[in-house]
Amino acid sequence: MLAGFQNVTFEFGARAIVEEATWHIQPGERIGLIGYNGTGKSTLLKLLVGEYQPSKGTVERSRTTSIGYLHQDLLSFDTNDSILQVAMSAFERVLQLEKEIEEIGKELEKTGDEKTLHEYTDRLHELETLGGYNIHHKTEEVLQGLGFENAALQRPYKEFSGGWRMRVLLAKMILQQPDLLLLDEPTNHLDLPSIEWLEKYLLHYQGSVVIVSHDKYFLNRMVTKIVEVYQQELHIYNGNYDYYEKEKAIRVEMQQKAYENQQDYIRQNERLVERFRAKASKAAMAQSIMKKLDKLDRIEDAEIERPNIRINFRVDKTPGRVLVELKHVSKAFGENVIIENSSVEIDRGDKIALIGANGKGKSTLLRIIAGVENFSKGERKWGHNVEESFYAQHQLEALNVNNTILDEMKECGSQMNELELRGLLGCFLFSGDDSDKKIKILSGGEKARVALAKTIVSKANFLMLDEPTNHLDMHSCDLLIDALTKYEGSMILVSHDRYFVSKTANKIWEIIDHEIKEFKGGYEEYVAWKERMAKQEKEQAAKDKAQGTRDKEQGGKNKKSEAGSQKPEVGKQKTEKPNESKGSNQASGIRHHSSPPINKDDKKELQKQQKIFQQLEERIATLNKKKSELEASLVDPAIYSDKTKFVQAESDYKKSGDELAKLNAEYEKVFETIMQLEAKQ
Numbered sequence: 001m002l003a004g005f006q007n008v009t010f011e012f013g014a015r016a017i018v019e020e021a022t023w024h025i026q027p028g029e030r031i032g033l034i035g036y037n038g039t040g041k042s043t044l045l046k047l048l049v050g051e052y053q054p055s056k057g058t059v060e061r062s063r064t065t066s067i068g069y070l071h072q073d074l075l076s077f078d079t080n081d082s083i084l085q086v087a088m089s090a091f092e093r094v095l096q097l098e099k100e101i102e103e104i105g106k107e108l109e110k111t112g113d114e115k116t117l118h119e120y121t122d123r124l125h126e127l128e129t130l131g132g133y134n135i136h137h138k139t140e141e142v143l144q145g146l147g148f149e150n151a152a153l154q155r156p157y158k159e160f161s162g163g164w165r166m167r168v169l170l171a172k173m174i175l176q177q178p179d180l181l182l183l184d185e186p187t188n189h190l191d192l193p194s195i196e197w198l199e200k201y202l203l204h205y206q207g208s209v210v211i212v213s214h215d216k217y218f219l220n221r222m223v224t225k226i227v228e229v230y231q232q233e234l235h236i237y238n239g240n241y242d243y244y245e246k247e248k249a250i251r252v253e254m255q256q257k258a259y260e261n262q263q264d265y266i267r268q269n270e271r272l273v274e275r276f277r278a279k280a281s282k283a284a285m286a287q288s289i290m291k292k293l294d295k296l297d298r299i300e301d302a303e304i305e306r307p308n309i310r311i312n313f314r315v316d317k318t319p320g321r322v323l324v325e326l327k328h329v330s331k332a333f334g335e336n337v338i339i340e341n342s343s344v345e346i347d348r349g350d351k352i353a354l355i356g357a358n359g360k361g362k363s364t365l366l367r368i369i370a371g372v373e374n375f376s377k378g379e380r381k382w383g384h385n386v387e388e389s390f391y392a393q394h395q396l397e398a399l400n401v402n403n404t405i406l407d408e409m410k411e412c413g414s415q416m417n418e419l420e421l422r423g424l425l426g427c428f429l430f431s432g433d434d435s436d437k438k439i440k441i442l443s444g445g446e447k448a449r450v451a452l453a454k455t456i457v458s459k460a461n462f463l464m465l466d467e468p469t470n471h472l473d474m475h476s477c478d479l480l481i482d483a484l485t486k487y488e489g490s491m492i493l494v495s496h497d498r499y500f501v502s503k504t505a506n507k508i509w510e511i512i513d514h515e516i517k518e519f520k521g522g523y524e525e526y527v528a529w530k531e532r533m534a535k536q537e538k539e540q541a542a543k544d545k546a547q548g549t550r551d552k553e554q555g556g557k558n559k560k561s562e563a564g565s566q567k568p569e570v571g572k573q574k575t576e577k578p579n580e581s582k583g584s585n586q587a588s589g590i591r592h593h594s595s596p597p598i599n600k601d602d603k604k605e606l607q608k609q610q611k612i613f614q615q616l617e618e619r620i621a622t623l624n625k626k627k628s629e630l631e632a633s634l635v636d637p638a639i640y641s642d643k644t645k646f647v648q649a650e651s652d653y654k655k656s657g658d659e660l661a662k663l664n665a666e667y668e669k670v671f672e673t674i675m676q677l678e679a680k681q
Ligand SMILES: Nc1ncnc2c1ncn2[C@@H]1O[C@H](COP(=O)(O)OP(=O)(O)OP(=O)(O)O)[C@@H](O)[C@H]1O
Pocket: 012, 013, 017, 035, 036, 037, 038, 039, 040, 041, 042, 043, 044, 441, 442, 443, 444, 445, 446, 471, 473
């Protein structure tokens, strides 16, 4: 056993985190530590490393076990060293050896004596056994895996944001290869490619790993054991997250049955006690039954509902049609270009998800939109009556740790009085005395709830949310999705959580080649569209290749295909006024993209397609309306009580559905053609 708990009890004041918990971590295990926000996961890790002492029981750790512990408090670490140096400090002994070898080498040159030579070769030998010759390479590899570009490796650590610093420390930690890795929400600061890289890396990790995470996809792939903190106990499940969910349902059912049986038993006995008490001759018996009941090991009600946070975004005023507009905006940090001459607008009703890898400038773009980041060229226009609220990525670190929760709420300048604020905090599960808790001692999820409460207090009609699901447990995350779906305002959010994005957004933005590309649709449609585009691109490339070979054979001088440079772009289409074009409204132009592009024709074709697109949009809207009217008529008593009318309505309804499907298919095709044509412009 590497480490573990033996009958451990731990409490903060009167509040127990665990009671009599036992858990042994064996070599080679990959464990997911889970539980609702605030149940004590981070606290358990602190107990494991010895930062906290249990009030009862023992925390066991073998003396030889090395532990690496990644947690949010590490953010206070600061240095002028480059990030490569910081990560490489994982190889403390190797670095020391290198220094010694250099010194002894110099001495050896001078004296040439045998003792020094021995010392020298000993060191060289040790360096080799430690794999000291490729630490540079190894470090670079890990840093790259976590998303760093080569050029960034020499830059000072202190220049990086919190999220990136965490990555450097994570790199250092995994390079140290401790026997036991404790990772407290490691994916919070990672984007998808880095999460995938970390998954692969940890899957082959030699030591044991305990990961605290609220990401079920990550847990499913990563862990073979789940430890859940629930009702002050540790529940161990030998499987991944899916297994846990199934098994937990069974356990809850069993516990519930046992609980109900026990409750019946208790009630029966209590009735007996009541009856016997009245008779003097039976008083002793009543006494003994009562004693028996007292000694009974009570089963907890498994179905105690966890109180839900109640997120209810409210809107005070209705804004104008356009909330914010960026016109030809350029932004760069030194050499690092974020966007170049980009124009976009956010309209009333938009729920935009800004996605893509870290480092592309998503948070920067959000800050530009919010008006808290300067840019070199272009213009930002703010709409009429827009009341915004910004939930920034480092919101949690921006909370004043010495404030109480209530103070923090008071400071954000709402019109609410203390009583109202306490009421609102109650919706976020800070009841009674909880509002007087200091921010300092809050768990990650609790801090996120405070920050969310602050966002809500503003009654904004435009939300800008940067990674709002970080730290939230799955249950709270679902409630946030619910609230955002009901939200009547507009919003733009940054998130790496695919599920969250697919449930909340009606438009997708991505920064590609320093431009903001807009996709008018939800995440699932977006993914499907991307796949189709990739396939078409491949087919086109193959065709071009074949064409190229043919041309060569014929000695022809055909121009190079542009298929490889196709880019998704829908955002522009609304700014280009489609002109009247000749020709039919059929989607025959689709075939066009298989022949080599000629610019003038393309432009004409594009205009034609845009016209078709617009008409289709209108037809679909009308048909949709008709379809929902028919749907409503089906449940109208005047219709369904009359058989002929009903049959007619039903058939019309079906017909409109079929027609709609046909139009939608056509719509998609035209849409793709437009995008292909635009890519060639
Ligand atoms: N020093 C402290 N004094 C009193 N209470 C504390 C202290 N530190 C933490 N707590 C409380 O103990 C509970 C458990 O905190 P912990 O950080 O372990 O939760 P967690 O399971 O990691 O939650 P999350 O999922 O939100 O990260 C929280 O309610 C927190 O407010």
